[in-house]
Amino acid sequence: MKQETLLKVSGLKMHFDAGKGKTVKAVDGISFHIKEGETFGLVGESGCGKSTTGRVLLRLYEPTEGGVQYRGKHIHKLTEAESFRYNRKIQMIFQDPYASLNPRLTVRDILLEPMEIHGLYGGRKGRLEKVDELLESVGLNRAFANRYPHEFSGGQRQRIGIARALALEPEFIVADEPISALDVSVQAQVVNLLKKLQKEKGLTFLFIAHDLSMVKHISDRIGVMYLGHMVEITASSRLYQEPLHPYTQALLSAIPIPDPDIEDKRKRIILKGELPSPINPPSGCVFRTRCPAAMSICTAKKPVLKEAEEGHYVACHLYDGEVKKEDDEMEVTLQTR
The missing domain is CATH 3.40.50.300 (P-loop containing nucleotide triphosphate hydrolases)
Structure with missing residues (x-):
């Protein structure tokens, strides 16, 4: 479906x-x-x-x-x-x-308030029954309705x-x-x-x-x-297996893996520099000032979110088909997990 x-x-x-x-x-x-x-x-x-x-x-x-x-x-x-x-x-x-x-409100009053504003569940009796139902649906005892927020854990x-x-x-x-x-x-x-x-x-x-x-x-x-x-936008499983954008790769590399052998061997991507101000963002690609794969085109042109693979969208010049090697010394190698 x-x-x-x-x-x-x-x-x-x-x-x-x-x-x-x-x-x-x-x-x-x-x-x-x-x-x-x-x-x-x-x-x-x-x-x-x-x-x-x-x-x-x-x-x-x-x-x-x-x-x-x-x-x-x-x-x-x-x-x-x-x-x-x-x-x-x-x-x-x-x-x-x-x-x-x-x-200042009990849990009952906190839950009743939106129902009363929208006139739901028929009347007071129906709303009180709904309060009990809601508390049970989130794993709380209906007796908690009489308590105040400060009486609960986070x-x-x-x-x-x-x-x-x-x-x-x-x-x-x-x-x-x-x-x-x-x-x-x-x-x-x-x-x-x-x-x-x-x-x-x-x-x-x-x-x-x-x-x-x-x-x-x-x-x-x-x-x-x-x-x-x-x-970047893609399915959850694919993002973790094949991150395309250098920023996504850096984020994922910071997640510890509960296997000491893998954790010791994998390379951590450390982003250099400070996060730019949203008042004065960089020209072109906003990530270029911290990107390990930044090129000259990144300064001049803002990348557009495009479908690099089926269902996998990325805003990066490495995948937009317009990048050409302008000199033999430029070698871009994506760092993966």
Whole structure:
């Protein structure tokens, strides 16, 4: 059965005024799509524009340029009635489980609030039954409904956050680094819970993270961002086996392998220099100032995201068919894991 495209992002730019005539190019022309029922992982260093992208999808920001279509409709051109339905169908799981829950409300009231706003489940009785159902669906006892957020651990709070996201029966969830603030042992539990809920409820996820080792286990496809640009998109398994972009290769080389023999022999790719400022990004390819395979064309021309192999897209001049060896001394060797 062919999966339908649920969400499509085209040439999205999100720029912010930094004052004194300067502009922060947080997201600078990215395009990707997410199919119904899949998990699309979005990874990259802090400050690359991942969370900003998620906030645009939630309509918290009006994009500077480009657009987002949800089931074929532009999300920033919806009528008031369509906007109300969209706000129900797309929800968010926040990064910080300690800051994302109102400390003055009980868990019951936290879960009831969105239901009451949207007038769901018939009335008070139906909503209270839904609260119990939600708590059990995320692995919490229904008796916890009377407690306040400060009475829970970080992992339990994140489960409450997940339950709140599910309260409106959404189709699409933006998970903004939902496990980065949790202990490693709890991270696996939350990821397994999300996979279980996805299977049961047919959910679609945008899973934002900077930990590639964890993204591998939950994502069907992965997009890699660098300084506001999308540099590579492919299936999760292929990205880890055959990373094409030098930046992706460097990220993957930093993941430790639990085999001392392999770990000792493999080569770690250390990127030189500092991450450029999104206020004044490099000309041409934004990664060229740190790239071990940079060429003269990288300074003059910005690479476009193209299909290098079937289903494998990369924005790099090494794969665009336009690179010619201009002198015998230039030898580009991709470093692989």
